[in-house]
Amino acid sequence: MGGVDSPHEPDDLPDGLLVxxxxxxxxxxxAAAARITGIDAAGALGRDFRxxxxxxxxxxxxxxxxxxxxxxxxxxxxxxxxxxxxTGGTELLVTAxxxxxxxxxxVRFTVSLRDAAHRARQERDRADLVSTVAHELRSPLTSVKxxxxxxxxxxxxxxxxxxxxxxxxxxxxxxxxxxxxxxxxDVSRIEAGRLEMHRQVVDLAEEVRKIIAxxxxxxxxxxxxxFEVRGxxxxxxxxxDKIDQIVGxxxxxxxxxxxxxxTIVMEPDAHKEGAAVSVRDExxxxxxxxxxxxxRQFWRGPGGNRRGGxxxxxxxxxxxxxxxxGTITVRRAPGGGAEFRFTVPAGGPDYQS
Numbered sequence: 270m271g272g273v274d275s276p277h278e279p280d281d282l283p284d285g286l287l288v289x290x291x292x293x294x295x296x297x298x299x300a301a302a303a304r305i306t307g308i309d310a311a312g313a314l315g316r317d318f319r320x321x322x323x324x325x326x327x328x329x330x331x332x333x334x335x336x337x338x339x340x341x342x343x344x345x346x347x348x349x350x351x352x353x354x355x356t357g358g359t360e361l362l363v364t365a366x367x368x369x370x371x372x373x374x375x376v377r378f379t380v381s382l383r384d385a386a387h388r389a390r391q392e393r394d395r396a397d398l399v400s401t402v403a404h405e406l407r408s409p410l411t412s413v414k415x416x417x418x419x420x421x422x423x424x425x426x427x428x429x430x431x432x433x434x435x436x437x438x439x440x441x442x443x444x445x446x447x448x449x450x451x452x453x454x455d456v457s458r459i460e461a462g463r464l465e466m467h468r469q470v471v472d473l474a475e476e477v478r479k480i481i482a483x484x485x486x487x488x489x490x491x492x493x494x495x496f497e498v499r500g501x502x503x504x505x506x507x508x509x510d511k512i513d514q515i516v517g518x519x520x521x522x523x524x525x526x527x528x529x530x531x532t533i534v535m536e537p538d539a540h541k542e543g544a545a546v547s548v549r550d551e552x553x554x555x556x557x558x559x560x561x562x563x564x565r566q567f568w569r570g571p572g573g574n575r576r577g578g579x580x581x582x583x584x585x586x587x588x589x590x591x592x593x594x595g596t597i598t599v600r601r602a603p604g605g606g607a608e609f610r611f612t613v614p615a616g617g618p619d620y621q622s
Contacts (some may be wrong), residue, residue, distance in 0.1 A: 285382030289318040305384050324353040343373030360385035405449050409442035452581045459588035471507040473544055474498050480516045499536040502544050506616035511589045518582045519548040519609050527552030527606050543614040549602035563599050
């Protein structure tokens with residue numbers, strides 16, 4: 270791993286960077302390193318890196334004495350990431366690399382630093398996801414297993430109506446498991462940045478009408494919904510399946526957590542280069558202090574986890590909107606409930622150069 274010669278480029282890096290020269294004196298201590306460690310960058314320059322950034326392992330051993338960067342094996346090229354601790358107990362994720370001359374002497378020793386708190390949060394999120402999935406899967410699978418076993422063991426004891434009720438319950442629970450697995454796959458693709466977009470010209474207003482018609486066909490009263498289209502729109506190149514998922518999730522959220530009429534408004538975006546869709550309800554709304562959390566995993570609306578749901582829907586919606594190059598926000602609706610508003614640019618076909 271080589272050193273960094275420009276005094277400006279290191280400050281553009283998201284990770285902390287310390288570079289020491291052949292004498293062990295600090296040549297680079299970037300802004301991210303100062304932020305992560307709390308060490309003054311200007312005061313670090315020119316000092317021995319071991320004095321600037323004393324690090325210890327989990328057993329309290331001085332890591333630089335254990336490592337001996339300048340005296341160790343000349344075959345060393347880099348050190349893989351590991352958790353180390355500053356004097357005050359702050360945990361850092363540290364990697365290191367060497368640039369050597371023809372004789373194997375160290376001419377640059379580069380240390381990369383990351384805040385371990387971010388990884389800890391990711392690990393907690395994954396643990397929460399596993400726990401949520403296990404909990405959400407257990408209920409429908411227990412139901413499926415119970416009804417199936419009962420039907421197999423006592424088929425002749427039930428009349429046709431009883432069998433139908435049991436099979437309809439099994440079918441509904443199987444659909445619930447399928448939806449959950451689909452959500453998990455979406456979460457995985459969003460986190461990995463692997464969402465595949467299949468763009469085509471989409472009549473966004475017609476897609477919204479289909480979502481509303483589907484809700485009405487499923488039993489929601491027709492007067493529960495109002496749809497308004499305002500203005501003219503450019504040709505919109507969108508992924509129709511993902512747009513259906515976005516609108517469907519937002520309408521489902523408004524029906525489940527809101528009250529009164531669900532109003533959907535479609536209008537040109539602020540720059541008249543795409544479309545903006547607002548989904549409003551007349552319920553309790555979202556407290557201002559919760560507005561920044563609604564798009565995180567496992568957020569649930571007012572009333573906690575009542576009426577089910579994994580708390581992944583709005584997180585997925587945000588990922589799908591951003592995959593289109595759009596944005597999504599939440600605020601208080603004019604009627605007092607919540608208003609989710611997302612924008613999508615006109616875009617173009619995937620094969621455009």
